[in-house]
Amino acid sequence: MKRGMNFFFAIALLLAGESPAGAETTLEKIARTGVLTIGTRTGSPPFAYINQKNEWVGFSIDLVEQLVLPPLAKKAGKPVKLEKKESAPPTRIPLLSSNAVDLIAETMTDTRSRRDSVDFSLTFFVTGAQFLVKKGSPIKGIKNIGGKRVAAQQGSTNARIIRERAPKAQLREFPDQPAAFQALAQGQVDGYTNDGIQLAGLKAKAPKPGAWDIVGEFYSYEPYGMALRKGDSDFRAVVNNGLMEGIDSGRFFEIYEKWFGPKGEVPYPMAPDVKKFMIYQSVPK
Amino acid sequence: MNYEFNWSVLWTGQSGQWLLQGLVTTLEISALAWLLAGALGVLSGALRTAPWAPLRAVAAFYVEFFRNVPLLVWMFFWYFGVPPLLPKPFQDWLYDHGAEFWAGTLALGVYHGARFSEVIRSGIQAIPKTQFEAALSTGLTTMQAYRFVIIPVALRLIIPPVTNESLNLLKNSSVALTISVAELTFQTRQIETYTAKAFEALTAGTVIYLILCLAIAGVMARVERRCAIPGMIARAAAAEH
Numbered sequence: 001m002k003r004g005m006n007f008f009f010a011i012a013l014l015l016a017g018e019s020p021a022g023a024e025t026t027l028e029k030i031a032r033t034g035v036l037t038i039g040t041r042t043g044s045p046p047f048a049y050i051n052q053k054n055e056w057v058g059f060s061i062d063l064v065e066q067l068v069l070p071p072l073a074k075k076a077g078k079p080v081k082l083e084k085k086e087s088a089p090p091t092r093i094p095l096l097s098s099n100a101v102d103l104i105a106e107t108m109t110d111t112r113s114r115r116d117s118v119d120f121s122l123t124f125f126v127t128g129a130q131f132l133v134k135k136g137s138p139i140k141g142i143k144n145i146g147g148k149r150v151a152a153q154q155g156s157t158n159a160r161i162i163r164e165r166a167p168k169a170q171l172r173e174f175p176d177q178p179a180a181f182q183a184l185a186q187g188q189v190d191g192y193t194n195d196g197i198q199l200a201g202l203k204a205k206a207p208k209p210g211a212w213d214i215v216g217e218f219y220s221y222e223p224y225g226m227a228l229r230k231g232d233s234d235f236r237a238v239v240n241n242g243l244m245e246g247i248d249s250g251r252f253f254e255i256y257e258k259w260f261g262p263k264g265e266v267p268y269p270m271a272p273d274v275k276k277f278m279i280y281q282s283v284p285k
Numbered sequence: 286m287n288y289e290f291n292w293s294v295l296w297t298g299q300s301g302q303w304l305l306q307g308l309v310t311t312l313e314i315s316a317l318a319w320l321l322a323g324a325l326g327v328l329s330g331a332l333r334t335a336p337w338a339p340l341r342a343v344a345a346f347y348v349e350f351f352r353n354v355p356l357l358v359w360m361f362f363w364y365f366g367v368p369p370l371l372p373k374p375f376q377d378w379l380y381d382h383g384a385e386f387w388a389g390t391l392a393l394g395v396y397h398g399a400r401f402s403e404v405i406r407s408g409i410q411a412i413p414k415t416q417f418e419a420a421l422s423t424g425l426t427t428m429q430a431y432r433f434v435i436i437p438v439a440l441r442l443i444i445p446p447v448t449n450e451s452l453n454l455l456k457n458s459s460v461a462l463t464i465s466v467a468e469l470t471f472q473t474r475q476i477e478t479y480t481a482k483a484f485e486a487l488t489a490g491t492v493i494y495l496i497l498c499l500a501i502a503g504v505m506a507r508v509e510r511r512c513a514i515p516g517m518i519a520r521a522a523a524a525e526h
Contacts, residue, residue: 090477094483094487097288097483097484116480116481116482117288117482117483149380151465154478155474155477160478170381172385173471174463175463179464182365186365186369187376187380188364188368189380
């Protein structure tokens, strides 16, 4: 389905050329419709996932709901409803470019090459890539995965780094986390690499969390940002101001605590230097 | 929206090499799956018309079971479901030697075999009953009547729908990317990952699929013309491609 949509969008875009939607900025669209449509995940706890009560929730969704929506409603002069659509690494940029969603709020790493196609908000989370392995596995980090079968997420920066820095590893790329974890659990692969926080989430959700280890130093730097259409600076300013307000008021850190604190979905305490980095991102009024 | 097209991403860096690798993998998996689907389809399609009920039942079960479950599920079945049933050393060997590719080939071949089967059955049933009876009356056995009379005519009748199914098979091979087979669609996504140029990459993939499909349709139209038995199958005009 997603693949089908990809092609559909590509063709629709080609046929449309300069589409009439191009005349309208995102803020104007939101003021007209009263809806902010975000692309997010259903299986990436605790950023965006369907919980046991069948609610679509998460840290990234909370940030949008609590920090971005209020200033957006103020700007639009009326209440703004949040609409969520499923996005995945291969589909998120096309979804954004084709106006199907206005904002990507999930687990997307801000990179320079992605900035050629989309704009990013402030960084709202910092992590790095590691490996999830069965307890007692010989894999200890990126240095000794040569010849080993390693799963990664298709379209992720991690797969790219593995291909460049560990060309001897047998890379297997899966479109989603459940398939990659299944392959790890059954032995099709010896390790699964993803951002440390994703692995922590997967481990916390596994039937037997104690059977898994997260190993290796961060071999990548993954600053998560929300992606927006390129050149839409007014909308971007509203999103960023919302995040800065949240950092200033401490609301941002409360939301972080809710999801990553000791009682949160996935315990992942914010390192002191990360906290400092977050505070420094908020520029003076 | 202001999206800047940059088509050069398709031939700079490794993109061209990736597209080529993807194309080769797509052709390999499709060709192997097509052979498997063809063999299963002819066998099961013939059995579905056999004059013995248990054989018909077996073939009907195969068709209904395999064509009515989504292909994606079959991919997962052959990749995640089947290997754990094998002995452990063989499992490990398989995982190191392209388990993904073989699981994808089986999933695609067995699924499309069920669909081919129906096409072949319709071809067989389009042949008048009297022809089968005439074949028997010349002294052929049932097997021989199928082998020398019914199947050769049926295969000619079904070339257009088989072309259809073959094109579907080729395009459906992209589902194998869900179990990590680096075929053409996988590689277009990879180009997108490296360049963040989704539309260019997807367009390249689309154009390659289109060319492949047109080529197959063209070859099949030629086959149809070459194999036609004059006076045997009535038609207004030969198919043009």
